[in-house]
Amino acid sequence: MIPTLEWTPAGVNFLDQTKLPHTETYVLATDYKQVATVISDMIVRGAMAIGVSAAMGVAIGIDRSTATSIPELTAEVDIICKTLAETRPTAVNLFWGIAQVRELYNQLAAANTPIPEIKQQVVALANCLYDEDIANLRILGANGAALLPDEATVLTHCNAGALAACGYGSALGVIRAAIEAGKKIDVFADETRPFNQGTRLTAWELTKDNIPTTLICDNMAGYFMGQGRIQAVIVGADRIAANGDTANKIGTYSVSILAKEHGIPFYVAAPFNTIDPETAAGSLIPIEQRAAREVTHVNGVQVTPDGVNIENPAFDVTPAKYITAIITERGVLRAPFTESIAAMAHKA
Numbered sequence: 001m002i003p004t005l006e007w008t009p010a011g012v013n014f015l016d017q018t019k020l021p022h023t024e025t026y027v028l029a030t031d032y033k034q035v036a037t038v039i040s041d042m043i044v045r046g047a048m049a050i051g052v053s054a055a056m057g058v059a060i061g062i063d064r065s066t067a068t069s070i071p072e073l074t075a076e077v078d079i080i081c082k083t084l085a086e087t088r089p090t091a092v093n094l095f096w097g098i099a100q101v102r103e104l105y106n107q108l109a110a111a112n113t114p115i116p117e118i119k120q121q122v123v124a125l126a127n128c129l130y131d132e133d134i135a136n137l138r139i140l141g142a143n144g145a146a147l148l149p150d151e152a153t154v155l156t157h158c159n160a161g162a163l164a165a166c167g168y169g170s171a172l173g174v175i176r177a178a179i180e181a182g183k184k185i186d187v188f189a190d191e192t193r194p195f196n197q198g199t200r201l202t203a204w205e206l207t208k209d210n211i212p213t214t215l216i217c218d219n220m221a222g223y224f225m226g227q228g229r230i231q232a233v234i235v236g237a238d239r240i241a242a243n244g245d246t247a248n249k250i251g252t253y254s255v256s257i258l259a260k261e262h263g264i265p266f267y268v269a270a271p272f273n274t275i276d277p278e279t280a281a282g283s284l285i286p287i288e289q290r291a292a293r294e295v296t297h298v299n300g301v302q303v304t305p306d307g308v309n310i311e312n313p314a315f316d317v318t319p320a321k322y323i324t325a326i327i328t329e330r331g332v333l334r335a336p337f338t339e340s341i342a343a344m345a346h347k348a
């Protein structure tokens with residue numbers, strides 16, 4: 001399994017995803033500010049990995065605090081949570097991860113728990129969220145694998161794999177589970193400009209696992225669908241609104257329309273904590289705007305003329321009407337999503 005991030009006595013160790021596929025190096029974050037930088041610089045990325053990283057960020061902030069009283073520590077925890085919450089706006093898992101540790105801290109602080117005991121418990125929770133991510137995505141993978149035919153070529157966009165999580169993945173978890181179940185699956189991976197998560201990360205982790213993979217440029221998906229070469233699309237999600245509208249990596253929306261036009265099922269694979277009941281519809285999801293340099297430069301070389309205007313939205317929203325099903329660890333959700341999501345939330 002690919003170790004994306006790991007709590008160690010020295011700090012949180014992150015596989016540096018900006019250096020892949022050429023170099024496998026790790027960045028050690030020894031305080032919460034460094035964890036925040038690792039998230040905003042996309043050394044770690046992908047919704048589930050961001051969520052667990054944020055939880056570890058709050059935990060390391062509390063663990064390394066020198067506060068000697070609960071009020072002093074609470075004031076620090078406010079700053080820690082605010083700093084981490086300002087790193088990336090779209091993946092709701094970030095806020096979920098912060099909230100998990102914050103809620104435990106609040107309970108322990110309200111009970112006047114000794115500070116060493118608080119430290120031990122928040123670190124244990126962050127590690128528990130890491131383990132749960134892997135366990136949940138294995139279940140999600142099995143739920144999704146059942147939807148795939150015995151033989152299929154699956155198109156995926158961006159990286160919703162082990163690297164986007166704690167070691168198994170959502171969309172790529174479904175593919176892994178289908179192969180583990182004996183199905184003959186191969187993958188078409190979109191390159192995913194401008195950050196190239198498909199080229200650098202999905203192609204890397206799938207070939208490392210010997211899963212047959214073909215890398216295509218983003219603008220080739222329609223061609224291969226038209227040729228009958230793709231039987232299903234599976235993508236991950238950064239935030240799913242209460243009505244099923246789904247924010248995922250920029251370009252996902254276009255793929256969903258192409259899939260609809262060609263009668264190809266379009267699946268979203270995401271753990272239940274990616275669903276945001278507070279966001280009623282996709283139009284309300286905050287979309288991260290990233291630096292122009294990601295578009296103007298390739299491997300440090302400028303490929304655009306000086307002076308051209310650049311826009312770089314990192315995510316788009318796929319309306320629920322283009323989604324065949326949302327695959328979660330709790331089960332497979334189908335339209336009408338407002339009802340199926342609410343019903344599944346109540347089952348928890």
Ligand code: MRU
Nearest residue numbers: 045046047048160164236237249
């Ligand atoms: O900008 P990134 O690389 O963090 O975006 C990642 C994606 O869009 C993934 O598809 C998404 O997080 C789902 S996988 C957890």
